[in-house]
Amino acid sequence: MHAGCKVIPVGRxxxxxxxxxxxxxxxxxxxxxxxxxxxxxxxxxxxxMPQGKIYGTENGCFAKTFGLDPKHEPTIYGAVTKRDAYLxxxxxxxxxGPVDFYDASYxxxxxxxxxxxxxxxxxxxxxxxxxxVLLILNRNDNIIPGVARLDSEHAAAxxxxxxxxxxxAGGKDEMGKALRVPGTNPFFxxxxxxxxxxxxxxxxxxxxxxxxxxxxxxGGPEGSPNSKKLTIEHSSAIVKGIAEGTxxxxxxxxxxxxxxxxxxxxxxxxxxxxxxxxxxxxxxxxYRALVQRLKQERVAELQKYPGLEREIVAAIR
Numbered sequence: 001m002h003a004g005c006k007v008i009p010v011g012r013x014x015x016x017x018x019x020x021x022x023x024x025x026x027x028x029x030x031x032x033x034x035x036x037x038x039x040x041x042x043x044x045x046x047x048x049m050p051q052g053k054i055y056g057t058e059n060g061c062f063a064k065t066f067g068l069d070p071k072h073e074p075t076i077y078g079a080v081t082k083r084d085a086y087l088x089x090x091x092x093x094x095x096x097g098p099v100d101f102y103d104a105s106y107x108x109x110x111x112x113x114x115x116x117x118x119x120x121x122x123x124x125x126x127x128x129x130x131x132x133v134l135l136i137l138n139r140n141d142n143i144i145p146g147v148a149r150l151d152s153e154h155a156a157a158x159x160x161x162x163x164x165x166x167x168x169a170g171g172k173d174e175m176g177k178a179l180r181v182p183g184t185n186p187f188f189x190x191x192x193x194x195x196x197x198x199x200x201x202x203x204x205x206x207x208x209x210x211x212x213x214x215x216x217x218x219g220g221p222e223g224s225p226n227s228k229k230l231t232i233e234h235s236s237a238i239v240k241g242i243a244e245g246t247x248x249x250x251x252x253x254x255x256x257x258x259x260x261x262x263x264x265x266x267x268x269x270x271x272x273x274x275x276x277x278x279x280x281x282x283x284x285x286x287y288r289a290l291v292q293r294l295k296q297e298r299v300a301e302l303q304k305y306p307g308l309e310r311e312i313v314a315a316i317r
Contacts (some may be wrong), residue, residue: 004031021137052206056125080112155210239264
């Protein structure tokens with residue numbers, strides 16, 4: 001799986017969290033943002049086996065650097081500014097001088113790589129238990145809620161859809177475009193329906209919790225007067241609430257999943273239930289039109305894979 005992995009201490013135990021998402025959706029940020037002294041395990045690839053067993057593959061990280069801010073991402077910032085980190089496409093006005101992670105005059109697609117040892121706090125994949133939670137990241141800007149809780153069939157469907165909005169991480173041809181990549185894995189070499197069917201099989205062997213998490217906006221793109229950003233702090237509060245089991249949920253009549261009714265640390269219900277934002281701003285019809293469009297597009301997308309289990313397609317009708 002194209003996934004990060006982290007462990008979050010909760011009481012005397014620890015919760016094992018997997019994070020899948022295309023480049024630019026916040027996978028690395030979510031993996032390295034700390035909740036309850038959490039520790040990263042892997043940044044980009046893991047193997048998921050029956051009964052939720054996880055195998056790691058890496059001893060390093062490949063991080064996106066554009067807009068990197070020590071206030072919001074101190075862990076990654078600290079690692080990529082050490083002398084043994086390697087940087088590419090990052091602005092530096094003079095040799096040996098400071099780097100500028102906000103200079104996009106050449107490209108926004110700056111990257112850095114560093115060893116996990118640069119963090120000073122990591123967990124060995126050989127020491128962790130089976131997966132408890134999977135987060136499917138979706139950087140969207142309209143009606144995807146801050147977080148949604150999924151059952152097995154919905155989980156397999158959204159895993160297959162691999163939805164997001166393209167960012168500079170995918171190059172200028174993908175930036176700003178709506179993308180769908182099955183499994184959020186651009187490197188899968190076989191028939192894509194094998195990913196969805198295998199995921200459903202593995203999930204049924206150990207029904208771990210699965211959530212869809214929006215790391216973009218609700219209500220419209222940046223610059224829209226009635227748009228709200230899902231910040232790193234929002235995402236961190238959601239991950240903490242998932243790990244601790246402190247989120248209250250309610251059903252969503254349109255999509256069949258559950259949306260958050262309350263998340264400790266988030267006082268804006270509209271980022272958790274975008275319908276409320278659209279209705280308050282007089283855009284109820286726009287919301288309903290987006291619901292119908294998404295449903296139709298998703299069914300059409302999954303029907304491209306004739307070998308996909310029928311219940312996966314049925315989940316998003």
